[in-house]
Amino acid sequence: MNNEPLNIVLKTEDLSIGYRTKKELNVIAADINLKLHEGELVGLVGANGIGKSTLLRTLSRVQPALHGKIMLSDIELQSYKSVELASQLSIVLTEQIASKNLTVQELVALGRQPYTNWVGKMAEEDIEQIKKAIEVTHIGDLVAKRCFELSDGQLQKVLIARAIAQDTPFIMLDEPTTHLDVYHKAYILKLLKRLAFETRKTILFSTHEIDFAIQLCDKMIVMNQDGFEFGRPKELVQCRAFSSLFPEDLILFDSKSGRYKVRS
Numbered sequence: 001m002n003n004e005p006l007n008i009v010l011k012t013e014d015l016s017i018g019y020r021t022k023k024e025l026n027v028i029a030a031d032i033n034l035k036l037h038e039g040e041l042v043g044l045v046g047a048n049g050i051g052k053s054t055l056l057r058t059l060s061r062v063q064p065a066l067h068g069k070i071m072l073s074d075i076e077l078q079s080y081k082s083v084e085l086a087s088q089l090s091i092v093l094t095e096q097i098a099s100k101n102l103t104v105q106e107l108v109a110l111g112r113q114p115y116t117n118w119v120g121k122m123a124e125e126d127i128e129q130i131k132k133a134i135e136v137t138h139i140g141d142l143v144a145k146r147c148f149e150l151s152d153g154q155l156q157k158v159l160i161a162r163a164i165a166q167d168t169p170f171i172m173l174d175e176p177t178t179h180l181d182v183y184h185k186a187y188i189l190k191l192l193k194r195l196a197f198e199t200r201k202t203i204l205f206s207t208h209e210i211d212f213a214i215q216l217c218d219k220m221i222v223m224n225q226d227g228f229e230f231g232r233p234k235e236l237v238q239c240r241a242f243s244s245l246f247p248e249d250l251i252l253f254d255s256k257s258g259r260y261k262v263r264s
């Protein structure tokens with residue numbers, strides 16, 4: 001057994017997230033202290049509107065933090081130049097896809113943009129990374145298709161392939177399994193699990209598939225009205241973190257099965 005301490009890829013200190021307008025400050029969550037290590041698959045769960053996307057957007061610098069510090073690979077997130085940041089962090093948002101007219105091969109190749117020169121000329125290394133990303137996500141038979149021809153599940157795999165081609169130590173995905181059937185939800189989450197394990201990348205994703213996340217994640221972040229809990233799924237089940245996620249008038253969390261049950 002390898003007992004070497006794992007490197008911390010992302011660390012937050014007293015982070016507050018939310019929205020600032022001229023008139024008011026809307027704090028969505030405060031005092032967020034997280035340490036995500038290399039090779040970890042981390043699921044982010046919570047009720048609708050609790051702040052999962054806000055947290056992911058803040059961690060990827062799409063929106064500013066209200067307070068606190070975010071360290072990515074030992075460097076403060078704020079101090080990265082855009083191109084450097086793109087070699088450290090990739091984000092997969094299903095809803096925003098620049099051009100569905102691109103072929104799958106072209107979309108995956110976009111992941112190499114931070115590394116190619118100003119005319120976008122690809123080197124051996126870029127071609128190799130694109131090939132690897134296509135192999136590992138099993139999308140070889142889709143490469144010539146245009147993105148508008150893909151099903152939601154296929155598009156999801158292609159977007160993950162683009163993030164893999166980007167070859168960053170940290171990957172974030174906002175609800176990567178929305179619109180998928182139960183088989184393909186499990187398929188995508190197992191793919192993420194395998195990637196984190198085999199490539200030692202840190203993968204953080206938001207999801208409403210709480211039972212799958214409990215089964216597959218190394219760690220989970222549970223956001224609720226009172227703040228958030230962070231730890232291994234088993235520990236979170238034991239400390240009843242999932243029971244406080246939703247009002248208990250309709251559903252109850254069953255700690256034995258790790259699932260929600262409808263009240264009879």
Ligand SMILES: Nc1ncnc2c1ncn2[C@@H]1O[C@H](COP(=O)(O)OP(=O)(O)OP(=O)(O)O)[C@@H](O)[C@H]1O
Pocket residue numbers: 019026028046047048049050051052053054055
């Ligand atoms: N651009 C914005 N300006 C102000 N408030 C916002 C903005 N975007 C989201 N919010 C508010 O922030 C809160 C958290 O929203 P967020 O989208 O982060 O939740 P979520 O957990 O991702 O929800 P869901 O599971 O429904 O996707 C909500 O109350 C929402 O209304």
